[in-house]
Amino acid sequence: MTAMTSLIMETRGIVKRYGHVTALGGVDFELRDGEVLAVIGDNGAGKSTLVKVLSGAINPDEGEVLLDGQAIHFSSPLDARIRGIETVYQELAVAPALDIASNLYLGRELRRAGPLGRWLRMLDKPKMKREAQRHMDELKFRLPGITHAVEDLSGGQRQGVAVARAAVFARKLVIMDEPTAALGVRETGQVLDLIKAIRDRGLPVILISHNMPNVFEVADRIHVMRLGRRVALTDPKSHSMADVVAIMTGAMPGTDPVPEA
């Protein structure tokens, strides 16, 4: 690649088979620093499988994954997370009865400094509240108050909390698999704005979506999948929505080597 923009994550020839089904048939993938990369494709094209490889949820049968140019092997999603990769799922990963700050730090609670924290394992609630508020402000994510229970929020805000959590803890990149699939138009807008805010912080985002207007609103580049391969890596400014859909469905040839079968 060019030296101008470094690649944060890259894969070469990823193959993943489930019995006779080849979910991924040799996928090349690249994510540049600071970009929102949309991954699109028809149902069953292999988007979720690719993302599972990138987030450490599954191991590919063939091919290699590179993080910052180094070949790596994730032993688990936790391993990927430790390396700074956070994933947001379509299903809501929030505990509705807990407040926003608690949800943000769920599983990564902050303890007090000194003996209270070390010996009595005491949570640093004021700090978690303060930090949560600061992060929400930075992301320009307006919420009724950091101590509200998540169940008091709208659907978009709830998913926003999950997205914000990923943004706060990700050091390398954030992966989102259809984060807005269960949301209405207005609520989707809230999440899209958050995605932009994450990019503005300098974190690259991989966004899987079926929604073309959404993709064209936030994506810097579009990775088009078809039948387990990447068929194009396009710029939304050089291709129209119709072009991209045509490539996705096979009505128009892609820019990557076309799958043989």
Place this chain on the structure above:
Amino acid sequence: MSTTISAPPSDVKPKRGFGSILQTLARPPIGSLIVLIAFCVIFSIVTNTFLAPSNLSLVVQQSVIVGTLAIGETLVILTAGIDLANGSIAVLGTIIAGRLVNDGYDALGCLVLAIVVCTLVGVVSGTLVSRLKLPPFIVTLGLLGIVTAATRLISQGGAFPVTDDLLSWTGNVFTLGTTPVTYGMVIMLGLYALIWYILTQTAWGRQVYAIGNSPSAARLVGIPVGRRILSVYTFAALLYGLGAWLALGRIPNADPNALQTANLDSITAVVIGGTSLFGGRGNIWGTLIGTLIVGVLRNGLTLVGIDPLWQDLVTGVLVIAAVALDQLSRWRRM
């Protein structure tokens, strides 16, 4: 309006009217506290002995065992589980400690061993629930049978007196002003304070709530759900072991047929205390209040001279009311 993310007040579901009253009552332990106070007021009006310090002390003394078992039960129920074996585990503890002491072994060693055995039963139930993913109801029902049978085998069927200073120490009394207080009461209240701290001030407690509230979310954010559940059942059983010690303090007698109603009473206390059987919502002080409601009811109705059957009837009504309130507030949230 700009297109940036904004949260106009309309984004927060409005709460008002009847629903808001419901919500407040359902928020543990406010509703339960009101019920407790109401019963205390009623009994202090219709009897002139209820408020006597010695009587109030008696109410608490009689609540110590169920109150302690209910702490463990609360932890389990917070994870959306249920423990049907806690009474039988405590009885097992009393039999083990009592027999060994009567055989002449060192009392402290016997007590510790009994508590360890109780704790191990929790390890078994916790493992079956968290690793094999068996329903808690079935696991603890099975353990109830197994532990009860084991208890009968060890005791060879009969009850026997346990006369040891350490084992019955929790029944010793000192006075606070004019109020007699047992060490057992102090231990129970200390345990409540400890569990309050753990549930509200530590990550473990936070995660227990999260697991009960949304196990899938807990898993997705990386909480080791299975390990936490195992630790909950283990810790709860440790508390049941301490319950055994408190039981020997109340009645210095190891009886395989004792504490028959303790399990249901402890679940009753948890539920009346406002902890949701669906998991993830509740408050440990609510459980203490729930225990005291049952204790006050028993005591007060006895003082008034009402047939004991009414105690069970009123308790039953309270349980159903508490669960109904929980369910109603669930519907409101959906």
